[in-house]
Amino acid sequence: MSTTCDKTRLKLNDFFIQVQVKAMRQAEISTSSRDDALDILQDSMIKLAAKYADQTENWPQLFQRILQNTLRDWHRRKKVRNWLSFHFGEEEPPVTEEQNHEPISNTRTPENIAVGDQKLKEIERALQQLPQRQQQAFLLRAWWGASTDETAFAMACSTGSVKTHYSRALSKLQVLLEDLK
Numbered sequence: 001m002s003t004t005c006d007k008t009r010l011k012l013n014d015f016f017i018q019v020q021v022k023a024m025r026q027a028e029i030s031t032s033s034r035d036d037a038l039d040i041l042q043d044s045m046i047k048l049a050a051k052y053a054d055q056t057e058n059w060p061q062l063f064q065r066i067l068q069n070t071l072r073d074w075h076r077r078k079k080v081r082n083w084l085s086f087h088f089g090e091e092e093p094p095v096t097e098e099q100n101h102e103p104i105s106n107t108r109t110p111e112n113i114a115v116g117d118q119k120l121k122e123i124e125r126a127l128q129q130l131p132q133r134q135q136q137a138f139l140l141r142a143w144w145g146a147s148t149d150e151t152a153f154a155m156a157c158s159t160g161s162v163k164t165h166y167s168r169a170l171s172k173l174q175v176l177l178e179d180l181k
Contacts, residue, residue: 064150
């Protein structure tokens with residue numbers, strides 16, 4: 001029994017290693033905060049390990065569903081905090097420079113690095129301007145390479161809704177990123 005448990009732990013650890021970078025960036029884009037993104041990623045991983053460790057073949061879909069739900073819960077809590085701070089005069093602390101994560105570029109010349117970093121920042125800003133559901137659909141389809149069915153499962157909606165959110169995201173991103181060409 002112990003060896004089966006150890007094998008599952010190793011497989012789960014390997015799975016988390018495979019998804020952590022993309023999931024972290026996805027959460028950072030959604031929250032605009034590295035610290036919040038890390039908390040969300042850790043919570044999602046813990047939930048998957050605690051509840052679904054035995055469902056190895058479904059981990060990718062289950063993890064995306066858990067991550068999307070955790071992000072949605074974070075946005076709901078933020079909305080309530082913002083409402084409370086508006087009505088009771090409390091302000092959220094400003095975002096510090098440390099909380100803004102700088103993406104690493106794989107290009108070689110300093111000029112290419114500067115241009116690539118600038119483009120990535122503009123893309124991230126454009127993604128942050130999308131409504132949450134469009135952002136989710138775009139990131140799942142384009143970033144993760146999930147199918148329409150997998151995206152629908154992760155977002156807990158119909159495939160038609162995924163297609164609509166994804167199409168609207170592409171249209172808005174096209175407009176927002178027109179100057180990048």
